[in-house]
Every structure is written in C-alpha cells, then in structure tokens.
Amino acid sequence: MILSGTVLADSETVIDDGSVVVEGSRIEAVGQRDEVVDRYPDREERTFDILLPGLVGGHIHSVQSLGRGIADDSELLDWLFEYILPMEASLSEAEMEIAAKLGYLEMIESGTTTCIDHLSVNHADRAFEAAGEMGIRGLLGKVLMDQRSPEGLDEATDDALAETERLIQKYHGSFDDRIRYAVTPRFAVSCTEECLRGARELADAYDGVRIHTHASENQSEIETVESDTGMRNIHWLDEVGLTGEDVVLAHCVWTDESEREVLAETGTHVTHCPSSNMKLASGIAPIVDYLDRGINVALGNDGPPCNNTLDPFTEMRQGSLLQKVDHLDPVAAPAETLFEMATINGAKAAGFEQLGELKPGWRADIVGVRTDVTRATPLHDPLSHLVFAAHGEDVVFSMVDGEVVMDDGDVTTVDADEIRQQARDVGLSLEEHRDAADEVRP
Incomplete structure (x- = not known):
C-alpha cells in the first residue's frame, strides 16, 4: 500500500508531496510521491492531507474512562481516594472490559496508536484482551497496591506480585508483540x-x-x-530500584536538583501530563530543564477523570503553552519539541524499537489527518497546525503494524456504537451505586 500526502516523517522532515510505502508490518520506503509511485506502480494508493507517525500516549488510564466528569475540581489525593479508586473497585470484569475498550476507542479515534497504560488492580486480563482485539499497541500493567488502599483494591503483597507474574507470562509479547508488559505499582504512597x-x-x-x-x-x-x-520521592524510588532506562515515571512535577540528577544519571523516562497537572492544580513540571539535562520526556493525557479527553493533539498544545507561560519565554517548548515528545520520545519510553518516525524499516504505525477545516485554513506550516490547532477529530486514518484500525473516520476492529452504548449503560449503574452510597453515608 502507498499512503500519499504531506508527510511529516519526523519533527524536522516534511515532504510536501510525499508518499509512504507499507509492506507487511513495516515501512518499505518514504519519499517524493512521483518517485515512489514510479518505483511501485502496482501498489494501491491512498491519499490524505497530512501523514504522521502514530502518536504515543506516554501515560494513560484507559479503565478510568467511565469516570469522566465524576471528580472535577478536586485535589489529587481527594480525587483519587474519594472518587477514582472507589469507582475502580466497583467495576466487574465485564465493566472493566467496557472501560478499557472505551479508552482504547477514544485513543484510536484521535490518533494515538501506542499507549503506556496504567490499568487497575482487578480484571487486568480484560484490558489486555481488549487492547489486543482492538489493534492498539500498548505497554500495559496491572496496578499494585498493598497499603493505604480502599476495600476491593488492597492486595497482599505476595498475591499481587504473583498475579503480576502470571500476567507477564501470558501477555508480554502477545498479539504479535504489539502488547508488552510493564510492572505497575500505583505509587509509593500505596505500595510497601x-x-x-x-x-x-x-x-x-x-x-x-x-x-x-x-x-x-x-x-x-x-x-x-x-x-x-x-x-x-525520587530518591526513595531509586533506593528500591525503580529508576533506570526501563522505568517510566509519570508527572515528576515536584523534583529538586538532586532528584533531577538521579533521573538524568539513571536514564529514567518521564511522562509529562500537562492538562491533568493543570486541572488537579498539581503544578507545572520542569520539562524544559529535564530535556536540557538529556532526560527523555514523553507526553501523556493521564486519565479521563482528570483530563476529560484522551486527545493527544490537545496535550501537545497544552504542553507547549504551559512551558511558555511558566518561563515567560515564547520560544520555550516549540512545536518540534512537543511533536517529538508525542512520537519518538514516547516510543523510547514504551520500549518499542523503530517506532515514532516514518523511516524505511520502521514499524508502520501511521496516522492520516484531514485539513479541510476552517482552523487549518490557510495552512502555512503542517507541524505548527498539528501541535497548535489540530484536534483528535481531524484523524481519519490509523494504521498499527501495517494493519488499518481506522478508515474514513471509523474504527474497523470493533463496533464503536456498541461500545459507547455499553459504556452509557455502565455509567448509569455507577450513578445509581453512588446515589445509594450517599444515602447510607453518615
């Protein structure tokens, strides 16, 4: 297959009339359209306005998607312990599957083809199966919590680790290596x-x-x-072994000089979640400083209840603007930097090799975006448009490992309408459960 249009192969390479050739799960060629079509005359050709690497959600809570809007205007720990954890604890196996599918559906629809997904304590199998079925690429993990945990989420340490190992053995490298495993402690507060x-x-x-x-x-x-x-916090995580090139730490908003040195020296990855940090009033992460130190910084939406959208384009815009206002510097965190955070940096954090740019031999995770919208008119700079003006709803095509998972704006691997209706039904039951709890609460 040949995919043609304005090709953003990476943050610095724009081919105005370009093409990408896909063979199997890999990119075979990238170049000027005329040259590519002449070289591959028998390939089917599809044309899009802009083609870019699939975006990477560097920190996501797919299974929190049913809680969008239930905990607005709350501080982090209140938000977590009073609203989100009780919701997670209440979900049955079937409801957890619906929650995961809803999250993956939104991601695929808005251009995220890879996610680093922080699941929940229970029913993780359902999320792994959902990710595999829907075709998204992911680094997924069951949550570990063995202290300060509400009823239904607290586990004995040995049981939690044993269940994690079972899931590793079952799912790490599964679905043709699209799905890999991350051991996922919630955070140091809830883990011994x-x-x-x-x-x-x-x-x-x-x-x-x-x-x-x-x-x-x-x-x-x-x-x-x-x-x-x-x-x-960072020193404690380093003490217990939770730093290094294979570690992804979400947020890292409040770190001192010595902690930043640890992050840089150990090669630990950081995921920035600007919208979540703003909504929960957690603070502004020192992303420019991290990048200057050589720390790899990815970009994530966090969970729908603390962001309200899994749109990666919104996150790129917020990430850039937040650093500009924090530094009072209009050149801080330019579009190129945010695009890298949402693509190649996220791929590095997730540990997937040859992912995050459109290059020959690399994985064929590709997104097609439409620009026949008012906010794209006139279109002077495709990269600027994607970071500062595009929305997830502009995505019309998504491919993961050479397989089309969305075409003409419709997800091809599942019935999206059915998932949305199932999510509405579960949402009603969650509201009834909360109302009943409020009635008996002293």
Whole structure:
C-alpha cells in the first residue's frame, strides 16, 4: 500500500508531496510521491492531507474512562481516594472490559496508536484482551497496591506480585508483540517497600518487561513518602530500584536538583501530563530543564477523570503553552519539541524499537489527518497546525503494524456504537451505586 500526502516523517522532515510505502508490518520506503509511485506502480494508493507517525500516549488510564466528569475540581489525593479508586473497585470484569475498550476507542479515534497504560488492580486480563482485539499497541500493567488502599483494591503483597507474574507470562509479547508488559505499582504512597522491590525483581526476571508508576505529582504525595521513608520521592524510588532506562515515571512535577540528577544519571523516562497537572492544580513540571539535562520526556493525557479527553493533539498544545507561560519565554517548548515528545520520545519510553518516525524499516504505525477545516485554513506550516490547532477529530486514518484500525473516520476492529452504548449503560449503574452510597453515608 502507498499512503500519499504531506508527510511529516519526523519533527524536522516534511515532504510536501510525499508518499509512504507499507509492506507487511513495516515501512518499505518514504519519499517524493512521483518517485515512489514510479518505483511501485502496482501498489494501491491512498491519499490524505497530512501523514504522521502514530502518536504515543506516554501515560494513560484507559479503565478510568467511565469516570469522566465524576471528580472535577478536586485535589489529587481527594480525587483519587474519594472518587477514582472507589469507582475502580466497583467495576466487574465485564465493566472493566467496557472501560478499557472505551479508552482504547477514544485513543484510536484521535490518533494515538501506542499507549503506556496504567490499568487497575482487578480484571487486568480484560484490558489486555481488549487492547489486543482492538489493534492498539500498548505497554500495559496491572496496578499494585498493598497499603493505604480502599476495600476491593488492597492486595497482599505476595498475591499481587504473583498475579503480576502470571500476567507477564501470558501477555508480554502477545498479539504479535504489539502488547508488552510493564510492572505497575500505583505509587509509593500505596505500595510497601517489599512491593516496590518485588516490582524491580519481576522486571529484571523477564526480558523487555518495564516499570511504570507515578512520582512526585503532588506536594502532599511527596510529604507522605518523606514521612514514611525519610527520603524524597525520587530518591526513595531509586533506593528500591525503580529508576533506570526501563522505568517510566509519570508527572515528576515536584523534583529538586538532586532528584533531577538521579533521573538524568539513571536514564529514567518521564511522562509529562500537562492538562491533568493543570486541572488537579498539581503544578507545572520542569520539562524544559529535564530535556536540557538529556532526560527523555514523553507526553501523556493521564486519565479521563482528570483530563476529560484522551486527545493527544490537545496535550501537545497544552504542553507547549504551559512551558511558555511558566518561563515567560515564547520560544520555550516549540512545536518540534512537543511533536517529538508525542512520537519518538514516547516510543523510547514504551520500549518499542523503530517506532515514532516514518523511516524505511520502521514499524508502520501511521496516522492520516484531514485539513479541510476552517482552523487549518490557510495552512502555512503542517507541524505548527498539528501541535497548535489540530484536534483528535481531524484523524481519519490509523494504521498499527501495517494493519488499518481506522478508515474514513471509523474504527474497523470493533463496533464503536456498541461500545459507547455499553459504556452509557455502565455509567448509569455507577450513578445509581453512588446515589445509594450517599444515602447510607453518615
């Protein structure tokens, strides 16, 4: 297949009248359209306005998608312990599957082809199966929580680690290696030292398994960890083995100089979630400083209840504007930087090789975007448009590993209308459950 249009092969390479040739799961060629069509005269050709690498959601909570709008205007720990964790605990196996599918559906529809997904404690199998069925690429993990956890989510440490190992053995490298595993402690507040060290041991025991957790998102969180351990959050995670090239830390809003040195020295990846950090008033992560130190920074939406959208284009725009206003510098975090965070940097964090740019031999994860909209008129700079003006609804085509998962704006792997209706039905039951709990609460 030949895909033609304005090709953004990477943050610096724009081919105005270009083409990408896909053979199997890989990109065979990238170049000027006339040359490519002459070289491959018998290939089917599809034309789009802009072609770009599939975007990477560097920190996502797909299974929180049913909680969009239930916890607005709340501080992080209140938001988490009063609303989100009780919702996660209440979901049945079938409801967890619907929640995951709803999240993956939104991601595919808006141009995210790879996600680093922080699931929940229970029913993780359902999310893995949903991701496999729907065709998204993902680094997924069951959540570990063995202290300060609400009823229904608290697990004995040995049981939690044993279940994690079972899931690693079943799903790591599954679905033609589209799905890989990340050992996923919720965060240091809800995990004992034994649990965190056990997470490192499991990651070391299996080739390619990574670690994904939250860190230093909120000042109350840091104070709790310091009270428990006598150490700041990043130093504590480093002490128990949760730093390194195979570790993805979401947020890292509140870090001091010594912690940033640890992140840089260990090669730990950071995922920036600007909309979530703004909505929860957690703060502004020092992304420019991280990048200047050589720390790889990806971009993520976080969960729908603390963002309200899984649109990656919104996150690119917010990520750039937030750094500009924080630094009072209009050239801080330019479009090129945010595009890299949402593509190649995210791929590095997720551990997928040859992903995040459109190059011969690389994985064929490709997105097609329409520009026949008013906010794209006139179109002076495709990259600027994608970062500052495009929306997820502009995506009309998505391909993962050479397989088309969305065509002409419709997801091809599942019945999107059915998923949305199932999610509405579960949403009504969640409302009834909350109303009943409110009636008996003293």
